[in-house]
Amino acid sequence: MTAPPVSRSQPGSPQLLDHSRQTRRRSVFSRIVTVFTVLNALGVAALLLLISVVSEEWWLTAVLTYLPRAPWVLPSLLLLVVSLFANRTMAWVNGVAAVLVLGPVMGLSAPVGAVATPTDESKVLRIATCNVQGGIGHLAKVLHELDLLEIDLLVAQEAVRDISELEEHYADWHTLHIGEFWFGSRYPIRHLQTFRSEGFNRDTAVVVEVEGPDGPFRVVNVHQSTARHGLMNLSWHSPFTDEGVKDFEWYQWQREVEALDTASFAMDQAVVAPTLVLGDFNMPTTSSMFVKSWSRLTSAFEAAGFGYGYTSPCNTGTRWPKNTPWLRIDHILYDDRWNVHECQIGRTDGSDHRLVMAAVTLKPQADVGDE
Incomplete structure (x- = not known):
């Protein structure tokens, strides 16, 4: 069975x-x-x-x-x-x-309620900043972008070595070149002061007065020290051996002194006249060092720009995709006498830094007094 x-x-x-x-x-x-x-x-x-x-x-x-x-x-x-x-x-x-x-x-910026561009375009200033890397990159790419943006004022950092292409391009503008700092403007400009910081004992800013369409204002061109040189003191085993840590901490302390000094100098200008601060700050706005130093001013990108707005580094060799920056360390800052209507970041790798452009207008005096 x-x-x-x-x-x-x-x-x-x-x-x-x-x-x-x-x-x-x-x-x-x-x-x-x-x-x-x-x-x-x-x-x-x-x-x-x-x-x-x-x-x-x-x-x-x-x-x-x-x-x-x-x-x-x-x-x-x-x-x-x-x-x-x-x-x-x-x-x-x-x-x-x-x-x-x-x-x-990752620092995504998504501002809400940006101030609309006024109907009178003659009141709008289109300003830009770019670290031109001493002219050793492809400066023609940067200049082409700037032409498309139809800017009225440009400040540049690391304007050393060969910047003849930059100077020739803006030969019919009002220009000023002091050390590594370069200014170009459709409107008359006048050098006021060069600032030397105690941190690293180097020139970190130059301020000029611009005769704008709504009266004079001040522009501070800034270039602070990079963290990269301090980071090079560290190695992969530093968390376990402390190798290079003391040197890096000393370097960071110097950077903080420099940032505080330079920000104080810039704020002194804002006491006298409407002020714009542009340049290579070598620190993101989320950095505690930036917050301590520059929080009294507003970032144009965070007010009117969308996206990540990364500006550096553009040329990274073989370990990272080319022209794919991961830091937003170049900024346009403004005081409370300005409206910012838009802010854009460049796209090309004509320099190791992408340019930053903002469209701004001076507020009517009554609006400033109401705030």
């Missing part, structure tokens, strides 16, 4: 055992995804806290401040895809983590 067939639901059947194994594997995989999701979410939250609050107050987070931030989104995106199949509840967590990285961690 033959044995009765084994039911699929009967304990010990091959089908039931196989189904049980698959269920256990899915459960284990789901738990693994959950663990990695939680760890990643905590890591993103910690990263945001470190770069936005601690920032350059601690040497290790100062390093994070100047490293590329886009790679930090990869774990969140990978976990998001995996969690859609393994644990959909965790997909929401990974989605939020990705948004945090793509937003505040």
Whole structure:
């Protein structure tokens, strides 16, 4: 007599055992995804806290401040895809983590309610700044962009070596060249003062007076020291051996002195007349050093620009895609007597820094008094 067939639901059947194994594997995989999701979410939250609050107050987070931030989104995106199949509840967590990285961690700017451009275009000043890298790049690319933007005033940093192409291009403008600082304007300009900071004992700013269409105003051309030279003192094992840490901390202290000195000089100009501060600050606006020094002025890009607005570095060799900067360290700042209507970042790699352009107008005196 033959044995009765084994039911699929009967304990010990091959089908039931196989189904049980698959269920256990899915459960284990789901738990693994959950663990990695939680760890990643905590890591993103910690990263945001470190770069936005601690920032350059601690040497290790100062390093994070100047490293590329886009790679930090990869774990969140990978976990998001995996969690859609393994644990959909965790997909929401990974989605939020990705948004945090793509937003505040990477410095996304999305201003609301920018001031509309006035109907009288003659009142609008289109101003720009660019570190021209001593003219050793492809300056023609930068000049072509500037022509398309129809600017009225340009300030340049590192205007050394061969900048004849720049000077010839603006030969019919009012120009001024002091050290590494260069000014070009459709309107008359007059040199007022060159500022030398105690930090590193170097010239960090030049201020001029411009006879604009609505009266005189001041423009401060700024170039502060880069963090890069201090970072070069560090190595991969510095967190364990402290190699180069003291040198880097000393360098950072000098940078902070320089930033505070230069910002104080710029604010002195704002006491006298409407003031615009443009240049290569060599620090993002999220830097604690920037906040300490420059927070009394407003960033044009954060007021009227959209996107990340990265300006440097454009030429990075083989370890990073060319013309793909990851830092916004070139800025246009303004005091409360100005309206900013738009702010754009250049696109070319004619220099190691992209240009920054803003369209601004002076506020009516009554509007300034009401604020």
